[in-house]
Structures are given as C-alpha cells and as structure tokens.
Amino acid sequence: MDTTKKTLIVFSNDLDRAMAAFIIANGAAAMGDEVTMFFTFWALNLLRKPEGVAVKKTFMEKMFGWMMPRGPDKVVLSKMNMGGMGTAMMKSAMKKHNVMSLQKLMDTAREQGIKLIACTMTMDVMGIKKEELIDGIELAGVGTYLGAADQANLNMFI
Amino acid sequence: MDTTKKTLIVFSNDLDRAMAAFIIANGAAAMGDEVTMFFTFWALNLLRKPEGVAVKKTFMEKMFGWMMPRGPDKVVLSKMNMGGMGTAMMKSAMKKHNVMSLQKLMDTAREQGIKLIACTMTMDVMGIKKEELIDGIELAGVGTYLGAADQANLNMFI
Amino acid sequence: MDTTKKTLIVFSNDLDRAMAAFIIANGAAAMGDEVTMFFTFWALNLLRKPEGVAVKKTFMEKMFGWMMPRGPDKVVLSKMNMGGMGTAMMKSAMKKHNVMSLQKLMDTAREQGIKLIACTMTMDVMGIKKEELIDGIELAGVGTYLGAADQANLNMFI
Numbered sequence: 001m002d003t004t005k006k007t008l009i010v011f012s013n014d015l016d017r018a019m020a021a022f023i024i025a026n027g028a029a030a031m032g033d034e035v036t037m038f039f040t041f042w043a044l045n046l047l048r049k050p051e052g053v054a055v056k057k058t059f060m061e062k063m064f065g066w067m068m069p070r071g072p073d074k075v076v077l078s079k080m081n082m083g084g085m086g087t088a089m090m091k092s093a094m095k096k097h098n099v100m101s102l103q104k105l106m107d108t109a110r111e112q113g114i115k116l117i118a119c120t121m122t123m124d125v126m127g128i129k130k131e132e133l134i135d136g137i138e139l140a141g142v143g144t145y146l147g148a149a150d151q152a153n154l155n156m157f158i
Numbered sequence: 159m160d161t162t163k164k165t166l167i168v169f170s171n172d173l174d175r176a177m178a179a180f181i182i183a184n185g186a187a188a189m190g191d192e193v194t195m196f197f198t199f200w201a202l203n204l205l206r207k208p209e210g211v212a213v214k215k216t217f218m219e220k221m222f223g224w225m226m227p228r229g230p231d232k233v234v235l236s237k238m239n240m241g242g243m244g245t246a247m248m249k250s251a252m253k254k255h256n257v258m259s260l261q262k263l264m265d266t267a268r269e270q271g272i273k274l275i276a277c278t279m280t281m282d283v284m285g286i287k288k289e290e291l292i293d294g295i296e297l298a299g300v301g302t303y304l305g306a307a308d309q310a311n312l313n314m315f316i
Numbered sequence: 317m318d319t320t321k322k323t324l325i326v327f328s329n330d331l332d333r334a335m336a337a338f339i340i341a342n343g344a345a346a347m348g349d350e351v352t353m354f355f356t357f358w359a360l361n362l363l364r365k366p367e368g369v370a371v372k373k374t375f376m377e378k379m380f381g382w383m384m385p386r387g388p389d390k391v392v393l394s395k396m397n398m399g400g401m402g403t404a405m406m407k408s409a410m411k412k413h414n415v416m417s418l419q420k421l422m423d424t425a426r427e428q429g430i431k432l433i434a435c436t437m438t439m440d441v442m443g444i445k446k447e448e449l450i451d452g453i454e455l456a457g458v459g460t461y462l463g464a465a466d467q468a469n470l471n472m473f474i
Contacts, residue, residue, distance in 0.1 A: 009178075009314070011174075011175070011178055040178060041178065042174070042237055060247060060250070060251060063247070064251070067244075068238075121181070121255075121257060124255045124257070125248065125251045125252055125255055126251070141185075142181055142182060142185040143189070145182075145185075146182070146185055146186055146312075149311075150161045150311065150312070155312050155313075155314065156314065157178075157314040157315060
C-alpha cells in the first residue's frame with residue numbers, strides 16, 4: 001500500500017463523469033502520484049479517435065460503433081443534456097471560467113504520464129479495435145487492473 | 159488493512175454496471191482474495207428469484223415489486239437499451255466472445271465463495287422479503303459493510 | 317493510512333444515491349470515524365438553501381440555477397421517478413419504516429461533525445454562489461480532497 005499510487009475505473013462516457021475522473025487523476029498526478037486509469041464499457045468511447053478508421057467489423061460491431069460517440073468532443077452530460085443545449089451551456093461556462101475541456105484534460109493526463117488502459121474484454125464485446133483508439137493506450141484485462149489497485153491507496157469506480 | 163480483501167457496494171441494477179461489479183469481484187476471488195459484495199437499493203433486484211414468490215405484502219410493496227426486474231435475466235443496459243434491442247445486441251455479442259452472462263457471473267461468484275449481502279434497510283423500504291431472494295444471501299446493515307471495508311484495501315461503489 | 321478516516325465524493329443529486337452516501341457517512345461517523353464528503357457537479361444542489369437567495373448572476377448562471385433542484389427535498393430518484401410518483405412512494409415507504417429522510421440524514425451528518433466540502437471549480441462553472449449554500453459548508457478544490465483521501469482507508473465516488 002502506497003499513498004503515491006491511485007487507480008480509477010472509468011465506466012461511463014458521460015461528459016460530467018469523465019471530467020470528474022480526469023480532474024481527480026490530473027490532480028493526483030500533479031501532486032506526484034502514479035495514476036492508472038482503466039477504461040471499460042462506455043468509457044472506451046472516450047479513447048476513440050474522432051475520425052472514422054477503416055477496420056474490418058461484423059454488421060453488429062458496425063452498428064455499435066455507429067451508435068456510440070467517438071472521442072471526448074462528442075460525449076454529453078448525464079443530466080440536463082436537453083438535446084445538446086445543456087451540454088453546450090456547460091462547455092461555454094467551462095470556457096468562461098478557464099476550466100479545461102475534456103480534450104485538454106485528456107491531453108494533460110497523457111503529458112503527465114498517467115497510464116491509460118483499455119479493457120480488452122469490453123473492446124471485444126463492443127467491437128472496438130485497437131486501431132480505432134488514440135495513441136498511447138495500453139490494452140489489458142481486469143487482472144492487470146487489480147494488480148495496480150493492490151498497490152494503490154485510492155481506487156474509484158466512476 | 160490487507161490486500162487480500164475487497165468489498166463492493168452494488169447499488170445499481172443496470173446490466174452493464176452489474177457485470178462490471180461481478181467481473182471485478184470474480185477476478186479478485188480468482189486471485190485468492192476474500193470478496194464481500196453488499197447489495198443495496200436497485201441492486202437488490204439482482205438477488206431476486208426469477209419466479210414470483212408468495213409472500214405477504216402491502217399494496218405499495220406489491221407495486222414496487224411488480225415494477226422492478228426479478229433477477230439477472232431481466233435487467234437492461236444503462237444506455238442504448240432502445241426498448242431492449244441494445245441489451246439483446248450486447249448479450250448476443252457477449253455470447254459470441256465467450257463472455258459469461260450475468261447469471262453465469264453470479265453463479266461463479268457463489269461458487270468462489272464471494273460473500274453476498276443484502277442490505278436490510280433498503281429491503282424493508284422496497285418491500286423485498288428474504289423468501290424472494292436466491293439462496294445463500296446474508297442479510298445485514300451498513301455497520302456490517304463498514305466492518306468489512308475496514309479490513310479491505312479496495313472498496314468501490316458501483 | 318488510518319481506518320478511522322473515510323472520504324466520499326458525492327457527484328450525483330439523485331435522491332437514492334445521495335441517501336446511500338449519507339447512510340454510509342453517518343454509519344462511519346457513528347462508529348467514531350472522521351468523515352469528509354466532497355460535493356461536486358450535480359451534488360452541489362443538495363447543499364443549496366431551499367429558498368431563493370438574491371445574488372448577482374449572469375443570464376446563463378440564472379438559467380442553470382433555475383433548472384436544478386434546490387436542496388434535499390427537491391431531488392428525485394435515479395430510476396422509477398415516474399413524474400414524481402415513484403419518488404413519493406419511496407419517501408412514504410421510508411417514513412413507514414422509520415428510515416430518515418434525506419434532510420434528516422444531512423442534519424445528522426452535520427450534528428456528527430462530518431466535514432462537508434463544496435467543490436469550488438464546479439460551483440464556478442454552474443454559477444452557484446457561497447451565499448446560496450446552507451451554513452457550515454467549506455469551500456475547497458480537488459487538492460484538498462486528495463489530501464483527505466490520502467489519510468483515509470475508504471474513498472468512494474457516488
């Protein structure tokens with residue numbers, strides 16, 4: 001156990017929850033902690049490249065891929081989205097108060113050396129291929145996550 | 159504090175969140191850890207027997223019981239359920255990739271000796287009776303949960 | 317690391333999730349633990365005074381403020397709200413089983429000396445002013461939260 005290590009399981013791709021995850025992660029990294037973020041289920045969409053990538057997919061995988069957002073600019077609030085208006089209002093308020101966008105938070109996480117891991121099991125199930133993910137993402141399973149969690153003093157599910 | 163003990167509070171009965179909870183729990187148990195799962199609020203529905211059970215209930219308890227899903231086969235995704243189509247797609251993709259169904263994950267949890275506790279306070283409020291729960295469930299309150307959490311090194315709220 | 321300290325990040329203003337957070341917090345405090353609750357994003361609404369407070373706000377801040385619930389009596393269930401009927405049923409069942417209302421749970425938390433912190437960054441973004449919050453709330457950022465978490469043995473995101 002070590003108070004300089006933290007892990008977060010990021011499950012959601014709601015804009016607000018993803019922001020909370022990266023603010024905690026970046027805050028800990030700025031204080032010198034080693035942070036591991038494990039992206040699973042919907043949160044895998046945060047790691048997708050915004051542009052379409054030509055990969056071989058089954059019909060069902062194509063449908064999943066088409067229905068889910070690609071990257072941090074496409075995700076919306078968990079509440080008060082109101083057809084996009086609430087999300088736009090929130091983004092505007094963030095800009096006004098000099099709060100980093102989710103894209104910037106993710107860039108900062110990578111600059112600070114936060115380890116970003118994509119869950120291979122849910123990638124398989126949702127038909128998301130390695131080529132579709134942004135650079136610098138590790139692929140691993142729950143065993144790898146649990147190994148990291150056993151060395152950390154803060155482990156959250158978001 | 160002991161890196162061989164884990165606890166999870168399972169609050170949600172979304173299919174995806176319940177799967178995440180059992181995958182973490184089973185992964186830890188497979189690595190030899192002692193895992194306690196505490197089911198509260200909506201997640202109590204995961205522990206309900208699929209068939210109706212004749213128990214005495216008030217009118218309101220009957221209504222609650224009727225509106226909530228009974229067991230792991232009835233729960234749906236937190237997102238993209240689309241009237242059941244998204245959930246069916248996800249289950250089909252899981253089968254194709256040899257990912258255990260939620261029912262199998264729960265069976266495995268019990269085989270591995272994971273302790274499953276139902277929260278008595280929320281059972282009372284939601285009118286869920288002991289007879290309606292599957293076998294092998296302990297009944298306890300938040301004090302019991304906190305006692306387990308104090309001995310564990312990973313405690314998550316899902 | 318100290319098994320007598322706990323922290324909770326409260327992100328949601330769903331009635332059910334807020335209740336879970338305060339039940340855990342009050343349970344730990346009753347066992348003698350020092351508990352810190354950090355309210356961010358939607359959960360800030362739990363700390364708002366029920367009455368309107370005259371503060372200077374931009375047009376957008378007024379809109380945010382108008383759309384979000386003020387205080388524990390206004391928040392609703394995450395599921396089965398059904399236009400308020402489900403929430404009313406739940407509150408009635410809670411009363412019948414002598415389960416504390418969210419308002420009572422919050423009063424108890426303050427009586428037990430639980431530290432309640434409002435996240436300054438999300439207060440800014442959502443246009444919530446100090447004057448709108450109930451008494452006894454500290455204002456701080458993620459760094460303060462992480463400092464508390466490093467001394468605790470249970471840290472949850474709700």
